[in-house]
Amino acid sequence: MSYIRLVFTLDLFGDKKTGMMRNTLRRLPLYAQIKSVLIRRIVDGEWQANQALPSEWELAAELDVSQGTVRKALGELVTQGVLYRRQGRGTFVAEVASDWGAGYLVTPGLLNEKPDELVLELLGCSRGNAPDEVAQVLGLRRGAPVIRVRQLWRLSGLAVALDDAYLPAEPFDGLDARSIRQCGGGVYVTLQRRFGVRLRVTGEQLRAVMLGREDAAMLGVAPDQPVLSQLRVSATMEGEPLEWRQRICLTDSLAFTTGRQP
Amino acid sequence: MSYIRLVFTLDLFGDKKTGMMRNTLRRLPLYAQIKSVLIRRIVDGEWQANQALPSEWELAAELDVSQGTVRKALGELVTQGVLYRRQGRGTFVAEVASDWGAGYLVTPGLLNEKPDELVLELLGCSRGNAPDEVAQVLGLRRGAPVIRVRQLWRLSGLAVALDDAYLPAEPFDGLDARSIRQCGGGVYVTLQRRFGVRLRVTGEQLRAVMLGREDAAMLGVAPDQPVLSQLRVSATMEGEPLEWRQRICLTDSLAFTTGRQP
Structure with missing residues (x-):
């Protein structure tokens, strides 16, 4: 051939x-x-x-x-x-990319502990218009139609992280809560299995911020505590940015490791 | 030959x-x-x-x-x-590893901004005994002699990060404030130039914590604000861990990017 x-x-x-x-x-x-x-x-x-x-x-x-x-x-x-x-x-x-990319949560202090298994809970998948910041990073026009996916991650039953992901609506016709639940492994597995699109993290920023009231309510914890805020962009293997994601991690008893060291 | x-x-x-x-x-x-x-x-x-x-x-x-x-x-x-x-x-x-490894500080929000140039200020280099956590990670006996290096990083004159690094004393006879100042580029450049040891980051953990009073005084900012705490281990190219480092970053107007994505 x-x-x-x-x-x-x-x-x-x-x-x-x-x-x-x-x-x-x-x-x-x-x-x-x-x-x-x-x-x-x-x-x-x-x-x-x-x-x-x-x-x-x-x-x-x-x-x-x-x-x-x-x-x-x-x-x-x-x-x-x-x-x-x-x-x-x-x-x-290589393994299909998980929604965590190469990073994961571990017990703080020692640097060689095995990752714990997080349990994913899909909070919602809705359609709307791209916020300006999202449109800019994904190369969309202002207010372009996007799909917003909210996810909660639990460790031994306790909420530890909250995700807010945006994807352009056009290439992902049919992406909804039902299809994500069917695939069972988060956004990346769904994109790969249903749409043949494999994403990889191409940009990542980390900051410490105060947990707001709304996110605290979602996580079921008290507000006004420091949390790790992760801003991330993922792209296709060809380099086209297709996901903007904001993640908040509770790091009072956990630490985030990028997991990228050889 | x-x-x-x-x-x-x-x-x-x-x-x-x-x-x-x-x-x-x-x-x-x-x-x-x-x-x-x-x-x-x-x-x-x-x-x-x-x-x-x-x-x-x-x-x-x-x-x-x-x-x-x-x-x-x-x-x-x-x-x-x-x-x-x-x-x-x-x-x-490749370039000599900087004290930041592949990571750096950028303006939050956009993921493709150029890194800003940080200015290093050596606060001190002293000899002492390894804290238990340090000894464990570096494979030293409890209380083994170590060298402690404290560094402050400034951006446009304002303090943005504070480092506390520990190295085993034995392989680095002669490492002191004077030799670090002479090399001018931080711990890693000094280790490479004076001791022929090239380090690379092998483990990294990130958490959000509240800034304590002592560190706040060092940084010249108010305490009780969320800061990014980075715990890091670096090893020789052969895999021998030789540095334990704790870094605190002020991320109210900056973000830390791991810089490891291709």
């Missing part, structure tokens, strides 16, 4: 699933086309998380491109966190 | 400079020995920041090992952030 035919196939997929890929691939260099092909096959489930990809040699033969082109595509996918390498064992598919 | 001879050279260097490398290299696999050789040459300034290394082929010939061994060593150094690659242009030496 030549890359020309692959591009055609991709156009159909792109059009059907997100409407965002049409006419874009033909302008890309060959290795970037191969990258898109590999992303699509991962998103479609041909290779599962932690499964090994075929060798560079096998992929090159199958895709009818040079091994160097495959290597370059794989290299960028490793850098972007879609794939990971194990020395002498090959290239593997 | 064979790798046997290199190992011998390294032992001398290690012994002279840190006392930590003696007798450890001979037990390492060949690619790890080559990795140590390359680290040593970078630390010694043979290749400067943002300078290209010789090709894999040239390094293999010079070090009398296979190109695969060199590639494996270079690959790990890229993963550890000592080197970076530019597609088609080669492998380059």
